[in-house]
Amino acid sequence: MSLSIEYIPATSPVHKLHALTKLAGALTVLTLSMLMGTPVPLVILQLALLGIAAVANVHQELLGAMKGLLKVAVVLIVLQVLFYSEGTALVPLFAGLAITDQGILFGVTMALRMLVIVSSFLLFLMTTPTRSTVLSLVEYLKVPYDYAFLFITALRFIPTFIEEVHLIRQAQEARAHDFSGGAFSRVRSLFPLALPLVSISLKRAERMAMAMETRGFGLPGRTHYRLEAPEAGDFLMMLLMVLAVVIISLFL
Amino acid sequence: MDVFPAGHPLLQAQQLKHTFRTGRCALQSVNVTIHAGEMVAIIGRNGAGKTTLTKHFNGLLKPTAGTVLVGGQDTRRVSVAQLARTVSYVFQNPDHQIFHGRLFDEVAFGPRNLGLSGKELDQRVASALDAVNLAAYVDRDPAELSRGQRKRATIASVLAMKTPVLILDEPTSGQDYQESRQIMAILQQLHQQGHTILLITHDMELVQEQAQRVLVLGDGQLLLDGSPDELFRQASLLQIAGLRRPPIIDLQHRLEELGLTASVPTAESLAAALASRIQQGPSVHVDPTPGRNAACP
Structure with a gap:
């Protein structure tokens, strides 16, 4: 399993976005995936993430990571299918357990949700230098x-x-x-x-x-050599994210 | 111990290539045969492929192309644990292997894995610790030892396995002069007992004094396979390998240019040659290379 969580340097519109914007993006995806309770919108969300990864030229790495996550997804599905008891029983199992239609649906949804959330954070980490992440965490948050x-x-x-x-x-x-x-x-x-x-x-x-x-770690009055401020495009993106959350939460 | 007669080809690399998963080519077509009873030094810059090569000789790394034979067996078909009966390996950093709370157990770990127990085990551990001068620490926690002592503990843990081949990755690093002399003396002794020894080192004096054969690696290629003498005569090769000849060899070569030859490069023989020349008087005029004084009128 190759779970790349390293920054992959490149010049792409995604890389150019402010760290804060990308962090907000990952949190937006997290929120959206919680709002979505069925597999289809989650698949669309995942495909959108892959699209963004392709724009950022890190799709190869993301696909590799997804391959590794698939094993975790299968375990999630199996556990849900085994222990979820509501819905119509399709195949009865031992000790009162049964495979139900809702169990399968729930398992698949959980697995997809996990995939979407992890992918979005991987995307964030792969396109943002750790230095920028720290800077925005400290300066803005x-x-x-x-x-x-x-x-x-x-x-x-x-x-x-x-x-x-x-x-x-x-x-x-x-x-x-x-x-x-x-x-x-x-x-x-x-x-x-x-x-x-x-x-x-x-x-x-x-x-x-x-x-x-x-080397003086922990002294008060820490300054930064490089300052990064969000630009107009970043604010636009964040606005779009808020809109997406609002609209989708109204419709689902 | 010695199941292989001296001179028997023991470690063979044929067209050995190794490419790491990152795509970096660490070894390209290395051909080398190490015979039983040899003492071989492997030198080269950091990243030249020294460790990668030696890790093929106990199966820790498998060739991506070509073959490596250990005692005639293809390393791809035998487990590392199996090969450990023939080849033992001392890693650079002792902390990568030490995990017991008592030095005795640490040294006994390898022999126990080989199925030894009882008296034989006790005796092997005792003599191995004796050889590295750590017998007094047998019941101590290895974590309390100094780094140099821990390094020697790892050498002892390998000595106790009594394998025909010993590979040591920079055995003298982190040791003071006396300690590294001591380690070299141990290796020399083992060599005389018939063990085959491979060592990776940056210590040129060690190469000059101990090794019969030197492998020089550069950028994953075998640049030289010869005697230390051959190596020291090739200035360009030394440069590529990022090495410098030991001062004594430098002196020997400088004196040779002046017509003074000493059979063996030791301080004693060079001094003797110089003394006899001085006693002869200035009968043979040798024009010394103009020194700093030559510039002054």
Whole structure:
């Protein structure tokens, strides 16, 4: 599963939009997907997101991520279908459970909703430099810088973690450790992977904190080298988003 | 231990290519055969493909084209755990492998995976810790050790597996002079016992003193496969590989230009050659390259 959540540099109308606009866009999609209770509008919404991704030239990455999300979607559908009891029973199952028509509908809707929400946020992250995100969070949404930094660092370190997991896995395999095995032994066999990962990560966090403090992190009166203000186009987009939410909530 | 007779081709890379998923070509058509009992140094700039090459020799990486044979077996058909019986590998960063709360268990991890237990295990762990001078720390938590000590602990954990081939990724990095000497002495000893040793290093002195054979990698290609002597005679190659000859070799070559030859590049033999020349007196006039003084009238 390739879940790309890194910024992909490019010059496109989507990339040019202000971070705040794109964040508002992702939140709009979130709201819309909550308003929509049937699969068809959600599919249309997803297609629209793919269209925006194509304009931003990140559709390849988004499609790759969607492929990975499909597995999660299938699990969601199966769970809903199994445990949703309302509606007409189509296939009776054990212990009073049954596959119902509404269960299937509900499961598919949930899965699509998940897909739409995750896609919209991925789209936001892929087309917005993290620096701009932090800046707009701090400057316009008045999020304390420490929290904005925390958010960004968490994202930044995911690829590093993955790299680390690979290396540790290799180091243990080189000592004839077998990571496969039955369910119970599998959990046990993960210790040689999990323990070094935790210890390395803690050490890194400590080192990073020290390095940041030596460079004056946390001093009051923080200024920004670069300021980005929303432009006319951004306000227009945000207006359209509000309109979309209002209209769709009236019609659905 | 020694199931392979000396000189037996043990590690073979044939037309080995490796392309990472990112599309970066890390190795392009590398052909190399390492024989049993050899001590080989692998050098080159960071990112030249040294680690990628050695990781093919214990199956951690599989070739994207070409083949790698370990003891005659195609690495694509054998699991890493299986290959670990033949080839062991010390990683650059000790923290990528250490996870036990007691040094004994950390060192015993590999041998236990190989199915050892009881007296034999105790004895192997003890002698491995002895070899790296950490016997006194056997019951300590590895996290309490210094980084240099942890590195040696990882070497011990591999020594205890007693595999015919040992691969070490920068074994002397992060060690002080004495510690790196000690590590080299251990490796030399293992080599004499018949182990095949591959080491990745940036330490030219180490290459000069220890290795019989040097592989120079640059941009994923094998630029040289020869003796340290051959390497030190190729200034352009050294430049490409981002390396400098050790000062003693520099001195030897400078003296050679002046007609002074020493058979082996050691401080002692060079000093002896110089002394005998001085004793001979200025009978043979050698025109030294004009130094700084030559410019002054």
